[in-house]
Amino acid sequence: MIDTCNPFVSRDGEIATWAREKGAGLASAELLPGARLVRAFNAIGYTRMGAAHEQPGRIGMPIAGDDAGAIAVASRLIRDIGYEPVLVGGLAMGKYLMPGTPLAGEHTPVEIREIAARLN
Structure with missing residues (x-):
């Protein structure tokens, strides 16, 4: 399962507060026990999602x-739409894929690795 959601308190209420405190990836894993879960497609805004073809x-x-299997599937999908997948770590790092966090927005693969290394 690819978790593409970002919890927003204004929209989602109490559960968003819990998910943001726990970390979105770990919260999703707790709510979906046994799921083969990755977080992706969270860090780049939907209005830019279709722009990867501009710079494949x-x-x-x-x-x-x-x-590993879920990461491989998500990576193939990401490449298919023109982005370069960059594994930043386990689900605990999923909290950094939300708007307002260091990994949010458009970055090169090298920049993502550098930011992730500082966060780990």
Whole structure:
């Protein structure tokens, strides 16, 4: 499962507060026990999602996950739409794929790796 959601308190209420405190990836894993889960497609705004074709492979897409098979599936999908997948760590790193966090926005794959290294 690819968790593309970002919890927003104004929209989602109490559960969003819990998810943001716990970390969105870990919260999703707790709510979906046994799911082969990765977080991806969270860090780049939907209005820019279709723009990867402008610079194929130049814009990185951070992925957070613990399941190698799920990471591989998400990585293929990310490449298919023109982004370069960048594994930033396990689901605990999923909290950094939300708007307002260091990994949010458009970054090159190298920039994503550098930011993720500082956060780990």
